[in-house]
Amino acid sequence: MKKMQIFEPAMCCDTGLCGVSVDPELLRISTVLNTLKKNGVAVDRFNLSSAPMAFVNNKVINTFINEKGVEDLPAVLIDESIVIIGRYPTNEELVSLLEVPASYLTETKAAKQGGCCCSDGNCC
Amino acid sequence: MQVFDPNKITLTKYLFYTGKGGVGKTSVACATAVCLADSGKKILLVSTDPASNLQDVFHTTLSGKATPIAEVANLDVANLDPMQAAAEYRESVIAPYRGKLPESVLANMEEQLSGSCTVEIAAFNEFSNFITNKSLEQKYDHILFDTAPTGHTLRMLQLPSAWSNFISESTHGASCLGQLSGLESKKEMYKTAVETLTDGAQTTLILVTRPETTPLKEIERASRELAELGVLNQSLVINGVLADYDDTISKSLYDKQQKALADMPKLLQSIKAYMIPLRAYNITGMENVRSLLTKDNYVICGETIKAESIPHLQDVIDDLYHSGKKVIFTMGKGGVGKTTLAAAIALGLSEKGQKVHLTTTDPAAHLKFVLDENSSITMSHIDEHVELARYQNEILSKAQETMSEEDIAYIEEDLRSPCTQEIAVFRAFAEVVERAENEIVVIDTAPTGHTLLLLDSTLSYHKEVQRTQGDIPDSVRKLLPRLRSTETEVIIVALPEATPVYEALRLEEDLKRANIATKWWIVNSSLYHSKTTNRMLVAKASNEIPWINKIAKHTNSNFALIAWTADDIKGDKLREL
Numbered sequence: 052m053k054k055m056q057i058f059e060p061a062m063c064c065d066t067g068l069c070g071v072s073v074d075p076e077l078l079r080i081s082t083v084l085n086t087l088k089k090n091g092v093a094v095d096r097f098n099l100s101s102a103p104m105a106f107v108n109n110k111v112i113n114t115f116i117n118e119k120g121v122e123d124l125p126a127v128l129i130d131e132s133i134v135i136i137g138r139y140p141t142n143e144e145l146v147s148l149l150e151v152p153a154s155y156l157t158e159t160k161a162a163k164q165g166g167c168c169c170s171d172g173n174c175c
Numbered sequence: 176m177q178v179f180d181p182n183k184i185t186l187t188k189y190l191f192y193t194g195k196g197g198v199g200k201t202s203v204a205c206a207t208a209v210c211l212a213d214s215g216k217k218i219l220l221v222s223t224d225p226a227s228n229l230q231d232v233f234h235t236t237l238s239g240k241a242t243p244i245a246e247v248a249n250l251d252v253a254n255l256d257p258m259q260a261a262a263e264y265r266e267s268v269i270a271p272y273r274g275k276l277p278e279s280v281l282a283n284m285e286e287q288l289s290g291s292c293t294v295e296i297a298a299f300n301e302f303s304n305f306i307t308n309k310s311l312e313q314k315y316d317h318i319l320f321d322t323a324p325t326g327h328t329l330r331m332l333q334l335p336s337a338w339s340n341f342i343s344e345s346t347h348g349a350s351c352l353g354q355l356s357g358l359e360s361k362k363e364m365y366k367t368a369v370e371t372l373t374d375g376a377q378t379t380l381i382l383v384t385r386p387e388t389t390p391l392k393e394i395e396r397a398s399r400e401l402a403e404l405g406v407l408n409q410s411l412v413i414n415g416v417l418a419d420y421d422d423t424i425s426k427s428l429y430d431k432q433q434k435a436l437a438d439m440p441k442l443l444q445s446i447k448a449y450m451i452p453l454r455a456y457n458i459t460g461m462e463n464v465r466s467l468l469t470k471d472n473y474v475i476c477g478e479t480i481k482a483e484s485i486p487h488l489q490d491v492i493d494d495l496y497h498s499g500k501k502v503i504f505t506m507g508k509g510g511v512g513k514t515t516l517a518a519a520i521a522l523g524l525s526e527k528g529q530k531v532h533l534t535t536t537d538p539a540a541h542l543k544f545v546l547d548e549n550s551s552i553t554m555s556h557i558d559e560h561v562e563l564a565r566y567q568n569e570i571l572s573k574a575q576e577t578m579s580e581e582d583i584a585y586i587e588e589d590l591r592s593p594c595t596q597e598i599a600v601f602r603a604f605a606e607v608v609e610r611a612e613n614e615i616v617v618i619d620t621a622p623t624g625h626t627l628l629l630l631d632s633t634l635s636y637h638k639e640v641q642r643t644q645g646d647i648p649d650s651v652r653k654l655l656p657r658l659r660s661t662e663t664e665v666i667i668v669a670l671p672e673a674t675p676v677y678e679a680l681r682l683e684e685d686l687k688r689a690n691i692a693t694k695w696w697i698v699n700s701s702l703y704h705s706k707t708t709n710r711m712l713v714a715k716a717s718n719e720i721p722w723i724n725k726i727a728k729h730t731n732s733n734f735a736l737i738a739w740t741a742d743d744i745k746g747d748k749l750r751e752l
Contacts, residue, residue, distance in 0.1 A: 060283055060287075061283045061284045061286065061287030061288075062287065063287065063594060064589060064594075065589075066585075066586060066589045068570065068586070068589045068590055068595055068598075073570055073573075075573075078574065078578075078582075078586060081585065081586075082578060082579075082581075082582035082585050082586070085581075085582070085585050086581070086582070099280060099283055099284050099287070100268075100284055100287040100288060103268075103272050103276065103284060106276060106280065107272065107275045107276060113276075116276065116277060116280050117277050120277060120279035120280060121279055121280050121283040122279075157579075
């Protein structure tokens, strides 16, 4: 399993729902990553308004925005290299880049156990 | 009814003044503050209105920090400007990154931090700070809040419970709180804010009204809504009561007031009520603030009207018609008659054969009380709760087409964010303006402060629109260009008195900065033409003249004057203006 980080432009929140328009891509990526998280795969998202420090501390992304500014965000990093710019990874790319089973995107361990409510996958 | 005298009443630590715009909340709050300070109490007076007039009243430059007033010992005043608070917040977020991140990146952050939601949250933070700060609590005997007009006040006061619920119910952690990542850490402060507001031993809600039907109705709504939120310790102050009469005009005013008081809504009858007599003077300058609760002085102003002829409302309507205006706003301070005038303008244009849509962005306005719909006039109302529900449904039904139940639950949570309400209202506003494609749209706005926030978000959303992908409705894309085009005109409404005129002048400046056109002023409820002989009303009418002259000069005579009448202006009466 690989470590993925996504660096995004300034946004109100992960789904963008309180922004000026609804971007279906943001809804997709937010919910897919949420499902991955429930399967124990953490993908970190940093957006300029809520986590600007990450753009300073991460050398790779810092060099990137110093050269290209914000226009080419989002940028997707696998370990320490940029693999996608200007868009979010597709579901297929997530599977191959993260090296996880495709089922991780569609169902959660918790769901298999009968639709329980806890976010960490343990039944309450 | 007992006269309102703060020294004879047991007061709680925190006092909130609420009521329809123009009823004298600021005047009453200032008079209470000065009166208590004069008696030796340490007082802090806080304004939360983005269009606050405290600077005019105290002739002092104010800021978000408590500022001592030179002429009044023991009194400090803070003017909490939400946009200023947001700017300070924005700077505090961005400053650490200057030099560390490129300029274009900082600009992107700044833009995102400029939404109306940031303004709302930043203001709310400041406000919560005032009611939870221990050292302020110890330093002052009483802390008074001269809150913004009702609709906005309600939202502001509702926020502590809305936010607390939102934060504690959020399951996926950093939900759509977006701009304020530090919000979670303030949870305790918000909780304390709610507890203080709902504790009758600490907080009193002072409902300020005029002895008139509409403000009484509105204050009843505020009283009920806040009681439902747990704010149970309430008092009623009826401002501007005429004690007796001696001519036709003063008698009709007296009768109108007495009838309104006799028909007072039931709910209000159970609340302890006080009154303040009608005064002949404007409540500016320390002398008048001090005497509001104690005595009147009938100083006649010797100035005469300089204008040779003063246009009528019909002249304004003719001009709007001939210049082909499609989007017409009425803006101004609360209580100046924006709704009535918007209705009169809509009626006037429809009588010229135009199809007209009349709408209001004021959460507290009731167009139906003023005018009935007919074949050429349709009406609507931008209701915050309705718009939020509509927006949520729209998104969820889209999501349901493709997403699993769990994903939908995730989205639902973000949709509960208080920020989504802002965007929902904004979209509704854009939609109503878009009706100008096919008809004339007359928009009655909420009092200035609220409207400034809406315009502010229009400007910042416009920047966001230009760079975001996503499906942006056409109405949103076209909104600002349309408001800046020659199709749009803002009618400024004021009364011939100090505060509404000062507020209108500032509003006009803000509109100019936003490149939105204004031309006409309408000066409402003038006693000048009334031929009264009542000593108090004659003094009051004479005090209008300098303001009418000032407006005539300022607008280059593009202003209409509307005489005070004893009748409620609605239906056919609108034609007589």
